[in-house]
Amino acid sequence: MKNAPAILIVDDDEGHAILIRQNLEMAGLTNRIEHFRDGQAILDFFFERDGKTARPLQGTYLVLLDIRMPKVDGTEVLRRIKAHPELKKLPVIMLTTTDDSREVERCHQLGCNEYIQKPVDYDRFAEAIQRLGLFVLLLLVPPVKSD
Amino acid sequence: MPIEEDYSLLTNEELVMRLKNSAAKRTVLDEVAAEAQMRFAAIAESSTDAIITKTPAGVITSWNPAAEKIFGYRADEIIGRPMQVLVPAARAAEEPEVLARIARGERVEHFESERVRKDGTLVYVSLAISPIRDPGGRIVGAASIARDVTAQKKAGQELQAALRELHDVRAALDEHSIVAITNAAGRITYVNDKFCAISKYAREELIGQDHRIINSHHHSKEFFRQLWGTIGRGQVWHGEIRNRAKDGTLYWVDTTIFPFLDAAGKPVQYVAIRTDITRRKADEAELQRFASDLAEKNKELETIVYTVSHDLRSPLVNVQGFGKQLGRACESIRAAMQGAVGGVLPTLELKQPVEVTIPQALRFINAGVNKMELLLAGLLRYSRLGRVALAIAPLDMNRLLGEILAAMKFQLDEARAEVEVGALPGCLGDSVQTNQVFANLIDNALKYRDPNRPLRVKVSGRIEDGQAVYQVADNGIGIAAEHQAKVFDIFHRLNPDATVGEGLGLTIAQRVLERQKGRIWVESQEGVGSTFVVSLPAVPDRTPLPS
Numbered sequence: 226m227k228n229a230p231a232i233l234i235v236d237d238d239e240g241h242a243i244l245i246r247q248n249l250e251m252a253g254l255t256n257r258i259e260h261f262r263d264g265q266a267i268l269d270f271f272f273e274r275d276g277k278t279a280r281p282l283q284g285t286y287l288v289l290l291d292i293r294m295p296k297v298d299g300t301e302v303l304r305r306i307k308a309h310p311e312l313k314k315l316p317v318i319m320l321t322t323t324d325d326s327r328e329v330e331r332c333h334q335l336g337c338n339e340y341i342q343k344p345v346d347y348d349r350f351a352e353a354i355q356r357l358g359l360f361v362l363l364l365l366v367p368p369v370k371s372d
Numbered sequence: 373m374p375i376e377e378d379y380s381l382l383t384n385e386e387l388v389m390r391l392k393n394s395a396a397k398r399t400v401l402d403e404v405a406a407e408a409q410m411r412f413a414a415i416a417e418s419s420t421d422a423i424i425t426k427t428p429a430g431v432i433t434s435w436n437p438a439a440e441k442i443f444g445y446r447a448d449e450i451i452g453r454p455m456q457v458l459v460p461a462a463r464a465a466e467e468p469e470v471l472a473r474i475a476r477g478e479r480v481e482h483f484e485s486e487r488v489r490k491d492g493t494l495v496y497v498s499l500a501i502s503p504i505r506d507p508g509g510r511i512v513g514a515a516s517i518a519r520d521v522t523a524q525k526k527a528g529q530e531l532q533a534a535l536r537e538l539h540d541v542r543a544a545l546d547e548h549s550i551v552a553i554t555n556a557a558g559r560i561t562y563v564n565d566k567f568c569a570i571s572k573y574a575r576e577e578l579i580g581q582d583h584r585i586i587n588s589h590h591h592s593k594e595f596f597r598q599l600w601g602t603i604g605r606g607q608v609w610h611g612e613i614r615n616r617a618k619d620g621t622l623y624w625v626d627t628t629i630f631p632f633l634d635a636a637g638k639p640v641q642y643v644a645i646r647t648d649i650t651r652r653k654a655d656e657a658e659l660q661r662f663a664s665d666l667a668e669k670n671k672e673l674e675t676i677v678y679t680v681s682h683d684l685r686s687p688l689v690n691v692q693g694f695g696k697q698l699g700r701a702c703e704s705i706r707a708a709m710q711g712a713v714g715g716v717l718p719t720l721e722l723k724q725p726v727e728v729t730i731p732q733a734l735r736f737i738n739a740g741v742n743k744m745e746l747l748l749a750g751l752l753r754y755s756r757l758g759r760v761a762l763a764i765a766p767l768d769m770n771r772l773l774g775e776i777l778a779a780m781k782f783q784l785d786e787a788r789a790e791v792e793v794g795a796l797p798g799c800l801g802d803s804v805q806t807n808q809v810f811a812n813l814i815d816n817a818l819k820y821r822d823p824n825r826p827l828r829v830k831v832s833g834r835i836e837d838g839q840a841v842y843q844v845a846d847n848g849i850g851i852a853a854e855h856q857a858k859v860f861d862i863f864h865r866l867n868p869d870a871t872v873g874e875g876l877g878l879t880i881a882q883r884v885l886e887r888q889k890g891r892i893w894v895e896s897q898e899g900v901g902s903t904f905v906v907s908l909p910a911v912p913d914r915t916p917l918p919s
Binding site: 240295 | 740
């Protein structure tokens with residue numbers, strides 16, 4: 226698929242990242258998948274060292290973003306991405322263990338595209354991630370240009 | 373003396389004298405009598421007092437219009453009837469006594485009594501009764517003059533009732549309140565027993581003084597300036613005042629000061645009515661303490677709930693997910709065993725589950741379980757913080773730091789760390805908990821030291837705005853500006869892989885300090901070092917109380 230976006234999993238839990246990747250692949254996704262260990266790592270991927278200018282990017286991306294992470298948390302990453310005139314086009318899907326309604330509210334206010342809770346029960350977890358994979362297959366993601 | 377003399381110009385006494393002494397004719401006497409009769413009639417007609425004449429036996433012989441107005445009887449109804457008709461039963465003895473005195477030729481001077489009207493109602497009257505004599509001096513009757521004093525009597529009674537009521541109100545007020553009266557200059561002119569009781573001063577010690585005698589210096593000069601401004605303008609002041617009794621004990625009074633004004637509207641004296649609210653004030657303070665304790669507990673609970681909803685769930689996802697993979701690996705091994713021909717296991721098919729899947733799954737399951745245990749222990753530790761009773765006392769911080777460094781000597785020596793402690797001011801805190809805070813800060817300096825240079829820690833302190841402010845500065849790896857706010861978050865760890873710990877040290881330090889009215893914050897530069905700043909209440913100066 227020419228337009229298939231690279232999937233960027235941002236999660237401090239290595240186990241979660243492995244399980245997410247496996248289930249996406251089980252859903253038939255062949256996209257490039259990359260894992261970032263915390264919020265700072267993904268910000269460094271998108272931004273120059275000044276934290277404001279977008280780095281030169283190629284292709285399309287989809288961000289699966291956890292919230293509670295070391296250094297910079299997911300809501301801050303979301304805020305920074307959605308505050309950038311070009312990067313805000315990136316689809317950002319919050320994928321986190323908490324279902325705290327205030328957290329859901331805050332992420333939507335900041336402009337997240339979806340908010341999905343990671344179910345603790347593995348069958349439901351697998352189902353949720355595989356459905357997410359099928360959904361991603363249908364997405365048409367706009368390319369982002371660097372500044 | 374000419375016969376045509378105008379007798380009307382003579383006084384009664386002159387007339388009688390003239391009549392007695394002269395040898396006037398019978399006709400002259402008749403004229404004089406007629407003249408006197410006319411005079412009397414004119415007076416009786418226009419008088420607003422009842423003028424009644426009666427025989428020595430008390431039978432009414434004349435009745436003027438005022439008598440009709442006062443008693444309700446017309447003259448023709450009452451003339452010929454005994455005066456006793458007008459006397460109420462309770463005073464029945466009065467009339468015979470009056471008649472007896474008249475018979476003796478005595479005047480009965482003004483006295484107040486009651487009489488009965490025609491309609492049966494009572495009328496208050498002021499009475500005067502004089503005997504009537506004939507020219508020979510014989511008593512032929514009596515003249516009663518009666519004035520209706522019902523209105524005065526009523527006004528007097530009302531005044532009496534009002535005075536009694538005033539007395540009762542004052543007694544009730546004294547029974548309930550602390551009362552003092554001061555003159556316009558603010559000098560105490562009256563205090564009731566309750567005032568003496570609460571202030572513990574004798575009445576003589578208070579009279580003539582002003583209220584400064586019970587001033588506790590709790591309130592500002594501005595407070596009393598406003599009070600005097602209000603009552604000086606003739607307005608009522610209401611508020612709560614803290615006073616000091618003679619023995620130094622403090623008490624709170626809810627106070628109303630009511631100015632008494634003269635005709636020009638200027639205050640002439642002030643009545644202060646107070647209620648003892650010392651107990652209520654203490655209760656309010658207690659309530660406030662409970663409320664803040666409750667808020668603290670609530671914050672604690674929210675943190676725990678959030679943590680449980682996220683941090684505890686995360687490892688569970690791994691335990692479940694990799695548990696499933698373990699199951700699947702078992703399945704594939706079982707399938708391989710069943711398909712084994714002649715007891716020979718196919719190594720190729722077993723290689724993936726045995727060498728990759730199962731070890732990885734076990735690694736994540738074990739890590740998840742360990743993490744959950746760490747989190748649960750941390751949560752317990754954190755939640756118990758609020759239950760530890762604090763013993764706040766002045767702390768010798770140099771001694772406290774000395775103890776901490778002695779306890780950590782091994783780790784510090786191992787890291788070749790140099791710790792320099794300056795002269796530290798004392799503070800008010802709980803020694804055990806404050807020790808934990810500083811031990812944690814030194815431990816963090818050790819953990820996050822820069823491996824490329826020997827660790828240097830500098831502990832210093834100063835007094836600033838009534839707070840003792842301490843700095844623990846290191847030359848470690850430092851914290852990037854954008855990460856500094858998060859270091860106090862529960863279970864937050866900047867470098868989870870680099871060091872051990874559950875991410876609670878600074879969270880606990882912050883909570884412990886908040887409970888001791890202290891604060892903690894960080895100033896840091898990445899790659900240069902971190903300075904953790906702790907503030908705690910300073911030990912108050914032993915200055916004498918303001919007088």
